[in-house]
Amino acid sequence: MIELQDVDFAYDDHQVLKDVSLTLGKPGQNVIGLIGQNGSGKSTMFLNLVGILKPTSGRILLDGQPLKYDKKSLTHLRQKVCIVFQDSEQQLFYSIVKDDIAFALHNLKLPQDEVVARVRKVLKQLDIEHLKDRPIQYLSGGQKKRVAIAGILVLKSEWLLLDEPTAGLDPDGKQRMITLIKGLAANGQKILISSHDMDFMYEIGDYFYLLQHGNIVKQGDKKTAFADDKLLSECSLEQPWLMKLHQRLGLPLYEHADAMFEDEQLIHTLSAIQ
Amino acid sequence: MLTIDKYAYNNEIASWSPSVKGLLWLVGMIIAFQPILLLKIVFLPIAVIYTLHVVHVTLHQYLKWFYAVIPFVALSIIGIAFTMSPSPKNVYGAIHLFGNYFGLAKSMMPMTLELSFRIITAIVCTYWFALTTPFQQIILLFKHLHFPSLLIEETLLMYRFIFIFVDSFEQIYRAQELRFGYASLGLSVHSAAILGKMLFEQVIINYQKMTYALDAKIFQGEFAVQENKI
Ligand SMILES: Nc1ncnc2c1ncn2[C@@H]1O[C@H](COP(=O)(O)OP(=O)(O)OP(=O)(O)O)[C@@H](O)[C@H]1O
Numbered sequence: 343m344i345e346l347q348d349v350d351f352a353y354d355d356h357q358v359l360k361d362v363s364l365t366l367g368k369p370g371q372n373v374i375g376l377i378g379q380n381g382s383g384k385s386t387m388f389l390n391l392v393g394i395l396k397p398t399s400g401r402i403l404l405d406g407q408p409l410k411y412d413k414k415s416l417t418h419l420r421q422k423v424c425i426v427f428q429d430s431e432q433q434l435f436y437s438i439v440k441d442d443i444a445f446a447l448h449n450l451k452l453p454q455d456e457v458v459a460r461v462r463k464v465l466k467q468l469d470i471e472h473l474k475d476r477p478i479q480y481l482s483g484g485q486k487k488r489v490a491i492a493g494i495l496v497l498k499s500e501w502l503l504l505d506e507p508t509a510g511l512d513p514d515g516k517q518r519m520i521t522l523i524k525g526l527a528a529n530g531q532k533i534l535i536s537s538h539d540m541d542f543m544y545e546i547g548d549y550f551y552l553l554q555h556g557n558i559v560k561q562g563d564k565k566t567a568f569a570d571d572k573l574l575s576e577c578s579l580e581q582p583w584l585m586k587l588h589q590r591l592g593l594p595l596y597e598h599a600d601a602m603f604e605d606e607q608l609i610h611t612l613s614a615i616q
Numbered sequence: 617m618l619t620i621d622k623y624a625y626n627n628e629i630a631s632w633s634p635s636v637k638g639l640l641w642l643v644g645m646i647i648a649f650q651p652i653l654l655l656k657i658v659f660l661p662i663a664v665i666y667t668l669h670v671v672h673v674t675l676h677q678y679l680k681w682f683y684a685v686i687p688f689v690a691l692s693i694i695g696i697a698f699t700m701s702p703s704p705k706n707v708y709g710a711i712h713l714f715g716n717y718f719g720l721a722k723s724m725m726p727m728t729l730e731l732s733f734r735i736i737t738a739i740v741c742t743y744w745f746a747l748t749t750p751f752q753q754i755i756l757l758f759k760h761l762h763f764p765s766l767l768i769e770e771t772l773l774m775y776r777f778i779f780i781f782v783d784s785f786e787q788i789y790r791a792q793e794l795r796f797g798y799a800s801l802g803l804s805v806h807s808a809a810i811l812g813k814m815l816f817e818q819v820i821i822n823y824q825k826m827t828y829a830l831d832a833k834i835f836q837g838e839f840a841v842q843e844n845k846i
């Protein structure tokens with residue numbers, strides 16, 4: 343579990359996180375969404391969670407232990423909590439895809455066989471085996487994103503932080519991302535996702551935190567987190583369309599789109615109208 | 617020049633061992649610097665045709681890459697070939713200037729010829745190497761030759777960031793051009809100044825982001841350079 347207790351964070355004198363307290367990874371909350379508009383402090387919070395930035399006050403606990411910021415503790419932390427940055431370009435160092443994916447494993451000085459096995463597995467998992475020998479600078483944005491995620495997945499961390507994982511992806515890419523995240527979560531991986539892509543978040547998350555100007559203004563599961571249309575508008579966000587259908591047209595609240603399209607009763611009622 | 621990089625990954629001999637290519641390059645350089653002119657004259661077209669063949673590039677495109685180096689070569693050759701002489705007999709195409717004669721130095725002709733062939737052969741060889749050897753192979757070659765690891769890491773990062781830098785440059789430039797930032801000379805100067813300033817800021821921001829990313833990937837101060845048999 344990751345706990346934040348009264349965390350404040352400021353860049354120089356610009357206050358970004360204000361008194362944030364939350365507990366991530368309670369039972370049944372494997373995929374957690376952090377929702378907030380541009381500049382609300384999502385990326386900043388992530389950087390605090392992996393110990394790259396340090397709270398100006400308050401503290402962060404991992405499995406009950408406060409984070410320590412010496413080199414050894416940080417190395418330990420970063421094997422348990424891994425982050426994929428918003429900008430995948432920044433995360434890629436090597437010229438060839440497979441070398442880059444293996445980078446973190448070489449840093450941990452894992453034996454060569456283990457490195458090869460893990461990289462192969464992740465290449466398959468992300469369906470990027472055909473890219474393994476390609477130079478990184480000639481990949482598309484979506485391909486770079488997948489390579490960046492692969493380079494982190496090889497670490498097999500307990501926690502995975504994904505900062506805006508769907509930004510710049512086409513519908514197919516987004517669908518793959520959803521499948522990937524669901525697959526990882528089914529294997530017990532704990533995932534924290536930041537995004538303002540509301541439908542995506544609604545589809546994928548178990549529990550949500552709504553961040554506005556560095557404050558947590560709302561938290562809850564699908565039913566509660568997205569219920570308040572006015573609050574979401576104030577945060578420059580939009581209700582997911584399934585929630586809109588529920589609130590404005592009185593349809594049942596479906597967990598995801600397929601559940602609605604497969605609802606025999608609904609199909610029956612609608613065809614009766616025609 | 618960045619297109620050369622693209623060809624390096626997609627040519628017929630990209631997968632050859634970098635040591636073999638390194639060795640062949642060395643042989644080419646020896647031919648360039650040995651004294652027998654005839655050997656060079658025979659070698660040169662063979663090397664050019666072979667390059668065109670394995671890299672799948674047109675002669676026209678190939679010659680274009682020489683534009684980048686020709687000014688430097690021309691300058692050094694001109695410096696040697698042309699001279700001032702008190703007598704018109706010593707120079708070809710003599711022009712009377714300030715009581716002296718300016719023109720191609722007769723005594724220097726063999727040397728100029730020798731030098732031109734030496735330079736061109738060396739360039740052709742080097743282009744062959746650059747066009748057929750992907751970057752990570754060059755790094756492996758450095759490693760085989762026991763270059764200091766600091767140098768290797770430095771090269772690795774520079775290579776990666778050249779592309780990021782060129783990308784930022786293009787993005788900013790396009791954004792400016794689309795909004796008519798280069799419509800007149802005055803505007804161009806102004807836009808270019810902003811471009812320079814933004815690139816500089818970008819470098820600093822990128823540096824910070826890179827440090828974050830290295831931290832996240834548990835960087836321990838040394839870049840691994842090895843062949844991953846995946
Ligand atoms: N390195 C920095 N130095 C100073 N201020 C920063 C820095 N990075 C971010 N900020 C500021 O902190 C605030 C929060 O930024 P952050 O990147 O955390 O937002 P975000 O929620 O991730 O936004 P987005 O959805 O656009 O990614 C913004 O007002 C931003 O201007």
Ligand SMILES: [Mg+2]
Binds near residue numbers: 385428505
């Ligand atoms: Mg962000």
